[in-house]
Amino acid sequence: MSQPTDNKKAITVGIFLFIGLVIFLLGVFTLGGQKKTFVKSFTLKVVFDDIQGLKVGNNVWFSGVKVGTIKKIQFYGTSQVQVILSIEEEAHKYIHTDSKASIGSDGLIGNKIVVIDGGSPKFPFVEDGDVIAVNTTLSTDDIMKTLQVNNKNLVDITTDFKILARNMVEGKGTVGTLLTDQQLADDFKAIVKNLETTTASANRMAKELNAFSNKLNTKGGLADDLLTDTAVFAKLKSSVAELQKTAASAAVMTENLNKASGKLNQSDNAAGLLLNDAATANQVRGIMKNLETSSKKLDENMEALQSNFLLRGFFKKKAKEEAEENKQ
Template sequence: MKTEESKRAVMVGIFVLIAIIIFVVGVLTLGGQQKKFISSITVKTLFDDVEGLKVGNNVWYSGVKIGTVKAIEFYGESQVQVVMNIEESAQRFIKKDAKARISSESLIGNKIIDIFGGTPAVGQVEDGALLASEANLNTDDIMKTLQENNKNLSTITGNFSVISDRLVRGEGTMGTLLTDSVLAKNFKNLVASLEQTSVNTVQASRDLSRFTNQLNTRGSLANELLTDTTVFNKLQQSMTQLETATQSAAVMADNLQETSRKLNNENNAVGVLLGDEEFANSLQRTMQNLETSTQKFDENMEALQSNFLLRGFFRKRDKEERKLQEAQQEQQNQ
């Protein structure tokens, strides 16, 4: 009897020992998951809406778990303060100006606190510090946006159905373009013309590029005109002279016009000569008489030279004229 009781006591002790071991292992496991046995600091942040966040949810930084949510409590009139335990080993990575936001481990997973951002120059966060928060889009807001997008998509789909139906029936410009072979051919010709215009534009661009390269070639006329100030000054002087000549020609044309006007005026001698036929005939007769008188005068002079009384006078004059010519010839030779 005592042996059976001893066996029973041993079995009970073994089960109790196993239960204690399981309990201790469970406590250690849960404590390890919750970071209960790791040195940590406390960091706080404020949210307008924690979106179902609970105590014990994880705190992440750059996708790495660095702590847990220690407490959630109301703050002020409408805000909620979240207290977090952060591992000391991660403290040096979190900066004073870092921000916290509420996120999810997956699409429908548990809520977490995601710490992000920060400037290295401001230094690491201190124990008990208050981090700024950033609000996320609420799930309800996302669903409302999706509903609005679905409505818009439905409207667009309906409109596209109407447009496609009109296109099939050949209504409107596009429908006519799709069904009218003549219009389609004209459109094709238009596209071909545009393509040729594009080719011509490219060719013109190349020609312009070659022309500009020639302008930049040293020694060329265009380059000299653009860069050589001496050539430019000469060209400018030539243009000035040309302008002066043009002005002189204009003045000459005005003078010729004025002269022509005077020539057509019968109140002056030239005008009378050009316009009065009777005066011209009279002047012609006078000139004929003068010519006849000149001939008679020459004949009289020849007769006088033949006269013995005046022959010595004319010979003496001829001799003096020859001496004068010989003296002039000697002076020219010297």
């Protein structure tokens, strides 16, 4: 009885061992597939100032596709960290020497990853062991720090707006006074109304000026002829020249009249002597009076001669001839 029982136990143990070995092999191949353990690969190196929590085994992404894992992390220089990446050989033909690496996250709060961009096709492809540059874009931590600073600034701005709104409601400051003082509000309304009136007047004036300019541009009008017709402009120019000549002649005449009037005010000429010298004027009056007296006496003498019998016939004949001439 003991021998069959031992055989049964051995068979049972063998089955469990076989199942365990199968599970172990499946796990190794599964994990190896996930870690790209059995895939041909090459290495790249990146030197970071801060790896932000990267760990060995974290993934490497290229254009949104997982192409490798972090193979090793070690200190470099004085305070930097060198990260050695294991990249699938299949991605070799896409990564150029000007490619850059940066640290990202697998989701918002996921594991840290290394992200590589492709670079420019004019540069050659990377080789095994090459060091690629670091992309200096903002990391997630930097973004969070910036957001924290922005949140603080937003809180400060909100507080300031709250104080400003309270002051406005309480009528403090210029804006608060404008909002609460009825007289100022009425004055402001009056100013706005005056501005509206002024704007309307300006618009009306602009329309009138436009209409006036259209009239000036009307064909056949005097203004249009003056502005566009060279013949009319030449005639106008000639007329202006003639007016200038006439004005010059009038100026000369005025000057001559001024000189003549000046002479009349002086006593060194006959007219000026008659106008300004009282003695000469009295003499002239005496001469005129004597001439008047002489003329009267001459009339009397002529009348006496006509009455004389010796000359009476002569005067009658003379009168008869004058009468016939008047008839003819």
